[in-house]
Amino acid sequence: MLGIGTLAKKVFGTPNDRKIKATRPLVDKINALEPDFETLSDEDIKAKTEELRKRALDGESLDALLPEAFANCREAARRALGLRAFDTQLIGAIFLHQGNIAEQKTGEGKTLTATFAAYLNALTGKGVHIVTVNEYLAKRDAAWMGQVFGALGLTTGVAHADMPEDAKRDAYASDITYATNNELGFDYLRDNMKSELSQIFQKYHNFAIVDEVDSILIDEARTPLIISGPAQDRSDMYKVIDTVIPELSDEHFELDEKTRNVTFTDEGNEFLENLLRERGMLEEGQTLYDPESTTIVHHINQGLRAHKLFQRDKDYIVRDDDVVLIDEFTGRMMAGRRLSDGLHQAIEAKEDVSIKPENVTLASVTFQNYFRLYDKLAGMTGTALTEAEEFQEIYGLGVVEVPTNKPIARVDEDDQVYRTVREKYAAMLEQIQKSHAKGQPALVGTTSIEKSEVLSKMLTDAGIKHNVLNARQHEQEAQIVADAGKLGAVTIATNMAGRGTDIQLGGNVDMQVMTAISEDPEADPEAIRARVEAQHADEKAKVLEAGGLYVLASERHESRRIDNQLRGRSGRQGDPGRSSFYLSLEDDLMRIFGSERLEKVLTTLGLKEGEAIVHPWVNKSLERAQAKVEGRNFDIRKQLLKFDDVMNEQRKVVFTQRRDIMEAADLSEITTDMRHQVIDDMIDQYLPPNTYADQWDAEGLHTSVQEQLGLDLAVMDWVEEEGVDDDAIRERLVQATDQFMAEKAEQFGSENMRNIEKQLLLQVIDAKWREHLLTLEHLRSVVGFRGYAQRDPLNEYKNESFQLFEGMLDSLRADVTQKLAQIRPLSEEEQREMLEQIRAQQAAQVAAAAAASGGAASAETTGDAAPGFVEDDPSTWGNPGRNDLCPCGSGKKFKHCHGRLA
CATH class of the missing domain: 1.10.287 (Helix Hairpins)
Known part of the structure; x- marks a missing residue:
């Protein structure tokens, strides 16, 4: 008997089905316009863009312009690239324009889908940012889709690291700008450290389309972007501490793999104290609990984390005397990214490479708060439904599953669980040999470089030719992935294979053509393409006959999305395919999340060597474990965001104030108000209200006026005058300082004085904001202890950070007033x-x-x-x-x- 929910879905359809159905009339309108747009000349298509742009600027809504804009864009794409967008791509683009995440399976053409929504929203003249996960894709997509935008009369730019300032400014001034999430975030921070409006890159945050949105807005959202400057060099301390950690034994620390945390036991602390005294790092009589030991304890803890939690070739690799972090979700290298609080230096000491100095934060922002700056945000990915709650709660983004152009023909088999890793790898090797023998291409997914190299050695020993794709070979990534669908190809890949380049059965034609042309530059390109296409058609037919791409995963990831990405590499555009997950009780996920019960079940069943348990119940229990981990990670990110939101409100105030200062032609009114406020504060401090004259601190006021306002006034005499109250003294100070600054402005010249005020204000704001960031970092690191006193750490952080911010604004006024009083023209x-x-x-x-x-x-x-x-x-x-x-x-x-x- 069907449940009520199941019955309702059968009768009315799911909410997702209803959303798809609602777009059909729009798609029909776009299709009805197609014959008219086919008759337009290339110049007419550009003229249509100008007409649509004018209508948008005159107030017509983008929703009203959508059918014509999409029809125009489809025709431009057909002419520029020879690609006519499917109806499913139009549906995806409609959802992007509406500010949703469009979940489109691998091979459904997300790159082309984005051009429709980008084109429509660029008509406002405020630019559109298309965000990619790496620079290769940003450059590739900008060159590829730039042909479509060019045919429509729009400009395309790509912003990447190490660009000249002028070139980057031009890229951001384009109608469509492709860039990585990191570059956009860092450019935003750099913009808010500049002193002239003309130097700013990002004029608007109008509309962003985030490709691989789950990777960028969830996986990478745990790490804030930080622009930092060098701090004190402590490399000697790291080296000494690094010699201490290996001497610890298991009873000296406790390791919790679930929470990725490691702490010293009481025995460990005692052992450390003795060892550190021997090494001269602790004075006789000093303990680790003394206030003077805080720095040493912090670095000892970081050294312990470096040795026990961070593994080479899994969490990082060593390359050219440098420790390069590896993204746990994509397997890609994160060049230039460093761990904070001395942890990166501890890993450098462990690996005996050059130790770079620690840094102090100059500016920082999280991806959550950066992307929430945009008036409208949209995203694309093959896997977002499992994180729909987080997208809705953090970003206000709905997730819509866009139907595939052709039905999915891939067979997803139940997981096979073995008792040991050795048995699992033996079963995988046997299956790869079978597939290879009949010419079926195989993609073998692994979770780390180390494991990919173990499997690679097994295949080499078995005489099977294969490619390995991990962070060490990231430069050849596109080529290796493009070849993964060839007849009999075997490719071992970390999770990075889930992004960017399509795996096409028989290989990627365009890649093969480019390779053939580079090998024989004199040959006719058209003849080369014809030859390659003929070979490809023949090879594709053989691969289809062999069963399409076979995906074998050697482990389940903590996140279901990563598993789904790997599966999704097979079965694109209705191709046949197959996917299997090979697991063992020794795998990290199984070991950490309850393999003991399974071990008992397997023992009861009397499982023999090399046999596996295969049952849908196993899949369900594993997915439940993954959902728990995902939920915990979401809670961590949510908590981080709550703390960052406090700073973000302050960041917005400071950055908005900076922008206002840069835009203002005359700041004399602001500096005058600041000066008058400083005088008010002085009067309140030294001549408190409701007090008698003999209780006033006239000497203190005189000194403060000299230091803060740069004037030696007869304050002591004023105080002794009969009938003079605090208001009269305030009035005299205001008149004297106003006259003093007016004379100064005359000496410098009015224009120079305005410029000095502007630069000085920006300089002081930046210095104060940097100090404030450091104070907030320190507050954040200790506020958690308030929980022991039954006080909510978040509320404590909010209250104290607000007080600190008010204090920062007070000291800013005093600094600006003092500096302006001190400047003088040169003789x-x-x-x-x-x-x-x-x-x-x-x-x-x-x-x-x-x-x-x-x-x-x-x-x-x-x-x-x-x-x-x-x-x-x-x-x-x-x-x-x-x-x-x-x-x-x-x-x-x-x-x-x-x-x-x-």
């Missing part, structure tokens, strides 16, 4: 000295450049540095002009080097 003699220093510096740079290029500088060219000038000491440089070369010898302008308002 003619000082200006002459400074010019001499700059000339000497420029001459030295010419000499250095000549020496570097092998030439010799003449004596006249080099000159002598000004007396007292020291290249490494900015205090001896005088006052260089902002557009002069920096005296440090970098060759950059002073404003871009030591004069930079970072």
Whole structure:
């Protein structure tokens, strides 16, 4: 008998079915327009874009323009790429435009789907950002889909690391900008460290389409983006601590693999104290519990984590004297990404590579809060339904499953569970040999580099030719994945194979054509393509006959999405295929999450060597374990976000204030208000309200006026005057300082004074914000202990961070007022000295450049540095002009080097 829910679904359809059904009238409209758009010339298509853009700017809604815009885009894509979008791609694009996540299976054409929604939303003139998981895909998609946007009359840019500033500015000024999530986040932070409006890259956060949205908004969302500067070098301490950790034995620490946590036991602490005293790191009588030991304890803990939680070739690899982290979800290297709080340095010490200094945070943002800046956000992926709750709760994004263009013909087999890893690998090898013998391509999924190399050795020993794709071969990733569907191909891959390039049966035609052309540049490209296509058709027929791509997974991942991605590599566009998961009781997930019960079941069943248990119940129990882990990870991310939201509100205030300052032509009113507020604070402090004159601190007020306002006024006399109250003294201070600053503005010139105020305000805001970030980091690291006193750490963090923020704003006013009071124009003699220093510096740079290029500088060219000038000491440089070369010898302008308002 059917349940009520099942019966309702059969009669009315699922909510997802109803959403799909609602788009059908729109798709019919777009299809009805197709014959009209086929008759347009190439110029007419561009003219149509201009017409649609004008209508959008005149107030017509994008929803009203959608049918015509999509019809125009479909025709442009057909002409530029020879690809006519399927109806399912139009449905996906409609959901993207509506601000949803479109779940489209692998091979359904997400890259082309994105162009429709991007084109429609770019008509507003505020730009669209298409976000990819790596630079290769950003560049590939920009070049590929840029042909479609070009045919429509739109500009396309790609923003990536190490670009010249002007080129990156142009990329962001384009109608469509492709970039990685990291680059977008870092450029946002850099924008908010700049001092001139013209230098800013991201003018708008209008609409973003995030490709592989689950990877970017969930997997990578646990790690904030941080721009940092160097801090104190403690490499010696790391080296000493690294010699201590290997001497610990199992009773000295407790390891919890479920929560990825490791802590010292009481015996461990005692053992450490004795050992550290021997090594001279703890003084006699000092214990690890003393306040002076805080730094050592912190680094000892990080050393323990580095040794016991982080494994080489799983969590990181060592490459060119550098520890490079590996993304646990994709298996890709994360070049330039470093662990914070000294953990990365502890791993560097462990691996005996160069230890780079720790950093202090200059600016930071999480992906959650960065992507929530956009007016509208959308995403695409093959696997999002399992995380639908998180997408809705954190980002307000709905997940819609878009139907496939052709029915899925892949067979997903039940998991096979073996008792040991050895038996599991033996069964996998046997199955790979069978598939290889009949020409069926096999993709073998692994969870780490180490395991991929174990399987690779087994295949080599068995004489089976294969490719290995892991973080070590990431440069060849596209080529290896493109070849994975060839007849008899065997490919071992970490999870990174789930992203980016299609696995096409018989191989990827375009890749094969490019390879053939590079091998024989003189040959006719058309003839090469015809030959390759004929070979491909023949090979594809044989692969189809052999059963399509066979995916064998050697382990289940903590996240069901990663497993689904691997499965989804097979069976694209209705192709046949097969997937199997080979597991053992020694696998991490099985071992950590309750394999003991299964062990008993297997023993009871009398399982023999090499036999496996295969049953749908096993799949269900594993999926329940995975769902628990996913739920726990979601809770961790949610908690992190709650804390970051507190800082994010403050970040928005500071960044908005910076932008307002940069946009303002005249800031004199703001600086005047700040000065008057500082005077009010002084009066309240030294002449408290409701007190008598003999209780006032006149001397304190006099000193404070000198230090803060730069004036030596007769404050002591004013206080002793009969009938003078605090308001009268406040009024006199306001008049005196206003006159003082008006005279100063006259000396500098009105325009110069406005510029000084602007740069000074930005400089002080940035310095204060950096200090505030550091204070919040320290507060965050200790606020958890408030839980022991039955107080909610989050509420405590909110209250204290708000007080700290108010304190920061107070000190900002005082700093700006004091600095403006202290500045003065240079005398003619000082200006002459400074010019001499700059000339000497420029001459030295010419000499250095000549020496570097092998030439010799003449004596006249080099000159002598000004007396007292020291290249490494900015205090001896005088006052260089902002557009002069920096005296440090970098060759950059002073404003871009030591004069930079970072």
